[in-house]
Amino acid sequence: MERVVGTVVRGLRCPIINNGDDIAKIVVDSVLKTSEVEGFSINDKDVVTVTESVVARAQGNYATIDHIAKDISGKFGEDTIGVIFPILSRNRFAICLRGIAKGAKKKIVLMLSYPSDEVGNHLVDIDMLDEKGLNPWTDVLTEQQFYNYFGKIQHTFTGVNYVEYYKSIVEEYGVECEVIFSNNPKTILNYTKNVLACDIHTRFRTKKILKANGGNKIYSLDDILSTSIDGCGCNESYGLLGSNKATEDTVKLFPRNCQPIVDTVQAMLKEKTGKTVEVMIYGDGAFKDPVGKIWELADPVVSPAYTKGLEGTPNEVKLKYLADNNFADLRGEELKQAISEYIKNKESDLVGSMVSQGTTPRRLTDLIGSLSDLTSGSGDKGTPVIYIQGYFDNYTK
Numbered sequence: 001m002e003r004v005v006g007t008v009v010r011g012l013r014c015p016i017i018n019n020g021d022d023i024a025k026i027v028v029d030s031v032l033k034t035s036e037v038e039g040f041s042i043n044d045k046d047v048v049t050v051t052e053s054v055v056a057r058a059q060g061n062y063a064t065i066d067h068i069a070k071d072i073s074g075k076f077g078e079d080t081i082g083v084i085f086p087i088l089s090r091n092r093f094a095i096c097l098r099g100i101a102k103g104a105k106k107k108i109v110l111m112l113s114y115p116s117d118e119v120g121n122h123l124v125d126i127d128m129l130d131e132k133g134l135n136p137w138t139d140v141l142t143e144q145q146f147y148n149y150f151g152k153i154q155h156t157f158t159g160v161n162y163v164e165y166y167k168s169i170v171e172e173y174g175v176e177c178e179v180i181f182s183n184n185p186k187t188i189l190n191y192t193k194n195v196l197a198c199d200i201h202t203r204f205r206t207k208k209i210l211k212a213n214g215g216n217k218i219y220s221l222d223d224i225l226s227t228s229i230d231g232c233g234c235n236e237s238y239g240l241l242g243s244n245k246a247t248e249d250t251v252k253l254f255p256r257n258c259q260p261i262v263d264t265v266q267a268m269l270k271e272k273t274g275k276t277v278e279v280m281i282y283g284d285g286a287f288k289d290p291v292g293k294i295w296e297l298a299d300p301v302v303s304p305a306y307t308k309g310l311e312g313t314p315n316e317v318k319l320k321y322l323a324d325n326n327f328a329d330l331r332g333e334e335l336k337q338a339i340s341e342y343i344k345n346k347e348s349d350l351v352g353s354m355v356s357q358g359t360t361p362r363r364l365t366d367l368i369g370s371l372s373d374l375t376s377g378s379g380d381k382g383t384p385v386i387y388i389q390g391y392f393d394n395y396t397k
Contacts (some may be wrong), residue, residue, distance in 0.1 A: 007390040010034065011375050011383025018028070019060035023050070024264040026058075030385050032272065040389070042273045045309065047388040048265060049372040052304065053244070054384040055255040061233035063225055065249045068240070070097025070229050072196075075219055076104070082188040084111040085199035085206065088121040088155065088162040092298050093198065095245040097169050098194065105177040109191040110166060114141070114181045118199050122163065123181075131338040136155040141181040143167075144377045157292060185209045196220070200241055200300055222300070225253065241300040242283060255281065258305030266307050280306035282386075285370030286362070302369035310364050 014030045017023065027050055035042055056062075072081070081104050086093045101108060114136055115129055116122040129136055129146040133147050141149070143163065154161050163179055170177035180187070185206045188195050193216035197206040203220040210218045222239040225232070233253045235242070242254030263278040269277045283299035303310075 005390070006393060007388065009371060009375050009389075010038070010387045011381060012385040012387055013382050014385055017054040017057050017384070019057060023055055023058035024261055024268060027265050027385055028268045028272070031269065031277075031387060042269065042275050042277065043305065043389065044276050045278065045392045046275070047278045047280070047310070047368060047386075047391055048269070049280050049282050049368060049386040049388065050265075051372070051376055051384040052255050052258075052260075052281050052299070053252070055258060055261060055281055056233075056252050059233070059255055059257075061235070061253045061255055062230040062246060062250055063101035063229070063234070063253060064251075065095065065102055067229040067232040068224060068251070069097060069103035070225050072100050072103025073105070074216055075223070076194055076196075078105045079194040079217065080107040080109060080113060080192040082109045082192045082195040083195055084185065084188050085113050085118060085202075086110075086166070087117045087119050087200070087298060088112075088123070088160075089140060089200070089298065090158065090160065090165075091245045092243070094165070094169060095249075095251050096224075096243065097166060097200075098173075098249070099251075101170040101175050101177075103171040104170075104173070104175045108170050109178045109180065109188065110167075110170065111180050111188050112163070112183055113183050114146075116293065118202065119296070119298050120288065120292070121155065121162075122293060124153055136183050138184075139182075140184075140187050143179040143181075146179075146181050154300045177210050185288070186213050189214055196224075237304075238300045242298075250282070254283070254299065255287065255304060261304045262307050268376065269279075276309070278307045278309040280310055280365055280368065282365075282369035282372045285369050285373030286366045287374075295375070296370075303365040310368065312364055327385050 012030050012034050014026060027048065031042070031048055076364050081100070083097070083100060086097065112123065115124045115126045128150060134141075134149065146163070152161050152164070167177045167179055180191070180192070182188075185197070186209060189210065194213055194215060195210055195218050197203050197210070197220040198219070199206055199220075203222065207218050207220055220239075222237070222241045224240045225234045226239040228234045235254050235256050237256075238254045240251070240253070243251040245379060246252045258281050262281060265279045266277060269275065280303045282303050284296045284297045284302065286295075288295045367384055368388065368391065371388065375386050376383050
């Protein structure tokens with residue numbers, strides 16, 4: 001019988017994963033059990049994805065605010081620290097700020113981007129800038145000027161006034177905190193030459209600008225806990241980037257050394273089923289909320305590790321383009337056969353071809369990571385492993 005279903009995505013319920021657990025074995029056992037219970041076969045080019053959170057938990061990749069503080073103190077000493085471009089997040093950054101403040105000795109100048117942070121969390125609506133005649137690319141605001149223009153605004157979804165919240169965290173540790181608002185990295189150099197850049201995807205540009213314009217001690221979040229402090233967790237590539245709040249004084253870091261995990265899962269499934277299944281670890285999906293304007297990607301990458309079959313980008317043609325252009329005079333079975341034949345003989349690289357226009361120009365790992373993140377969610381679904389079938393199929397299969 002002809003297939004009538006394309007891609008199928010399943011969220012797999014797994015045991016609660018703790019420090020020291022064999023994550024590869026748990027993933028493989030969960031896939032095999034689900035296959036048996038749900039009655040589906042495991043095929044070549046199926047995809048298993050595992051959320052980074054449970055990988056880090058199994059690794060025990062945690063650190064405390066004291067570990068963060070010790071690293072900050074070692075890097076900045078007695079200097080005033082410019083903390084610039086943090087995202088507005090209780091889960092992602094507030095706990096890191098506690099460690100930063102605890103490691104500071106005198107003063108922190110907290111520079112927030114406006115009207116929103118890097119991932120789209122808004123301090124103010126951009127229309128309000130137009131009403132006030134402000135140019136966020138050139139105008140620098142003090143805390144009082146910000147309040148004079150906009151009042152004390154709470155975040156739409158969280159109900160938090162992040163200006164007050166972040167300032168209170170710093171002051172809780174007996175450190176003076178001055179808040180300013182600017183989108184130009186060079187602004188902070190008028191206050192201090194020693195800066196911690198907290199942006200995620202623009203951090204390399206930010207540090208380059210600061211160093212080129214007289215910055216002295218210039219670091220970014222990926223430099224903090226990039227090595228272990230007193231035996232704590234760390235991440236050699238990303239430091240504090242990708243970390244999440246675990247407890248009031250503990251962060252779970254982005255998982256480390258992930259490639260052996262995905263390779264092991266693939267090898268174990270090959271041994272047990274004879275099939276070559278692709279495997280990846282995923283964090284935040286790379287998509288944007290059209291209402292809240294939040295770009296989901298607060299992790300440094302969507303996928304820190306994946307098997308070789310997931311390299312590259314899709315090589316797809318647009319069905320509606322073929323139907324409207326190449327085969328506009330055909331209908332029914334004749335149209336289906338013509339399109340199927342075209343797909344079977346399509347070029348191996350369609351970059352720049354009109355027939356591929358409108359297909360998604362993104363890496364496979366980013367697309368599959370977004371699919372996985374939307375499936376697993378961030379709450380209580382209890383499905384940290386995602387099993388995807390038919391993703392690499394097309395109309396001819």
